[in-house]
Amino acid sequence: MGSSESGGPPSHAPRPDQPANGRLWRFLVPRRRRFIVNWKYQIRASLFSVSLALIMLSLVNLNVYFTNRASTESILVVNPELRTSLEVRDRRQVIELALGSVVVTLAIFALGIFQSHKTAGAAFSLRRTLLQLRDGQFDAAPRLRRDDNLQELLAPIGDLARALRDTTAAEISTLQAVAESLGKEPAEPPRREAVAKLRDLIQEKRNRLGRPAPDRRSTSG
Secondary structure (H helix, E strand, O other), rough: OOHHHOOOOOOOOOOOOOOOOHHHHHHHOOOOOOOOOOOHHHHHHHHHHHHEEEEEEEHHHHHHHHHHHHHHHHHHHHHHHHHHHHHHHHHHHHHHHHHHHHHHHHHHHHHHHHHHHHHHHHHHHHHHHHHHOOOOOOOOOOOOOOOOOHHHHHHHHHHHHHHHHHHOOOOOHHHHHHHHHHHHOOOOHHHHHHHHHHHHHHHHHHHHOOOOOOOOOOOOO
């Protein structure tokens, strides 16, 4: 079931013929179909990081600004003719600090979205698997990327799916044996109806396992 049965390498394993720079880029920026799967959680987490960064940047910028102002005032006391050039320098430094703060803030916001996806995306995938199991799709298997969070939930959910598949397979074998036993002898209409219902139930359980029904062209009863 899946790539593990085919004997091939896992999807995140680099191909031998893949260039080294391609493997490095894939490691630094993994391919994702969409980075935001839970707007409320990811935006809130990113804004929290941005808020902390803004507080730190504001303190640093204010310290740099007042330090420069004090330096400018001390220079003007000795050389008042430099006022114009010093004011131009101070304005340029303020603009550079503002632009640098914007760039850092956007980078932290983007990094927050990227990092929060490791939790939100993993939770989305595991929830989807649990919903599939709830709906009777016992061939569902949880899948997480290598760098995703919540890895500790992968094995228990996989064990749950495996246990459901094993239980269903055992039930199919039991029901199949009962249906074949009832269908061997010439059956009255109620028995034939019961056998038909058993076979429908068997087929339903096979569908839950993702297995097609066996080809039974000749059946008695």
